[in-house]
Amino acid sequence: MTHKLKLSSVAIVLGATTAAPAMAELKYENNSGGYVQLYGQFDPVIVSVDDGAETETRLLDNDLSNSRVGLRLMQPYGANEFMFRFETGLGLPSTGSANQNGTNTNGWTREDIRHVDFSLKGGYGKFSAGQGSMASDGAAETDLSYVGTALYSFTNDENGAFFYRDTIGVLSGITVGDSASNFDGGRRGRIRYDTPDFNGFSAGIAYGQNILSSSDDDDYYDIALKYRNTFSGGVEFAATVAYAVRDFDGVSGEQKDTIGSASVLLPSGFSFTAALGSRDDTSTGASDPDYWYAKLAYEGDWVSWGKTGVGIDYFDGSDFENTGSSTKAWGVAVVQRIDSVNTDAYLKYRSHDFDDTVNFDKNEAWVLGALWKF
Template structure:
């Protein structure tokens, strides 16, 4: 086994992150009940990926929850609330942009813009317009566990660009990202409506387009239903289901996804999370993948620094990349809150196993990271 060990200048960012004290909230209020809030986060991580024969290790921005900065504005308007949100990733060297062949760091591009979102909220619900989340964005990722900071239903944030290596030593053309997904929704330039909360239930629908990409003229539609509640005794529960359609502009066939997730957190700190999804793609030659995901977690205040969460999860997927293929992934993680500097420190191990009739080595990743929020 050969080892290629590279540390970028982001190592300094990791050190600085854990040395910065928690800043006061950057919130500016006016005399009419409105406010402007500045916020952001840094999430550098030391990531080591082993493809079975070679290991590459670098410090990168973790795509699990990339470094970003944002602004929120809220202003009461009669009995309504008007809000505006702007948020952008920083475009730092990212964990999704490297593999055995090297790096392809793009820097900041317009696709790093996450939100330019206007909304009006009242007793009738909430209307939103602009770049922001479709209704299905997050429907496969409802997770009440604290360890969900590092371990959740999308299993390939840190090594999605890495190619599976055959047991003969030859790299395939199939990446970890090709072999698994939670089919979760996305952000689009969209119009969206969400109902008011009715006994814990909300619903929504949206229409959008990928306005940040000049090569995507497809139409996107989705609907979703969500539920959340805290029951007697302190049992927390959240669940959601969504259906989304990608209507391709070239008439090559629509893509339809059905996804859902549910999570429960008991007063003892024990938690359970499930997610699943299926895809029906009418495009010629496209496969119709499906998956299910499960996690057991536990959390508590075991040290004076803050909350600690641990968890183990398992992912089982079929027909990703090619029909008849199978994907298994499992992971284990621990996350420690450091209240004094508002930072989540995490250590994770992830193992991917892909089978399409060819013999591949497993792909393994170790991740040590720290997410500092302000």
């Protein structure tokens, strides 16, 4: 087993965030009720991945919630509210581009653009147009737990590009990311409508295309229903269900995803989160994977710095790479809030176990990071 580690990386990750002074909100208001706001975040991590034969340890940007900057402009327009939002990732070497063969260091590309979004909101709801979230974005990730900063239903952020290694030591062509997904919706160049809130219920519908990729001419459309409420006694509950379709261009068939998630947070600090999803892919030779996910978490004020969250989760998936394959993943994490510098420091362990026609070693990852927002 080989190890590659720079001990100074620990200081870099935490020093770049937790040692930084807290920044005042970069928000500038005008005399008519509007504002311009600059915001962003940095999320450096040390990731150590063990594929059963070798261990790779690197300092990277966390794909779970990548480093980014953004700008919001809001202006009241009669009884309406006009919003423009621009947001982009910084293109730093990330956990999503690192594997046994190295790390992609190509830097920023147009696919790092997250939002170029215009919206108009009023009593009728909200209309949106431009690059931004589809209606199903977040539908598999409804999560009220504080540990959700590090531990949630998408289990591949820390090692998704790493290849599984078979039991005789040979790297396969199957990555951790190939073997699991929560089918959550993405961002597209889209038009979208969201209803007003009715006693905690709301719905959204969208149609879009992947305008940031020259190789994707498919059509995407989806619909989502959300509910969120706080009941007497302080019990919080949230849930989302969504149906999303990818209509392939030039290829027969469609990809249809049905996803849902729910989370409950009790006044005691305990929370339970669950998600599930299935995919019906009618294109030639495609499998129809499905999964379920569950997490138990607890949060409390244990130290004076800020809230602490801990949790353990489990993912069970079938038919992701090939029909008959099986994916099991579990993880445990702790997240510590540091209020004075608006930072969440976290430590996570994740294990992936994938079974197919070939036996593979487990792929295990440790993640130490800090998410700082301004």
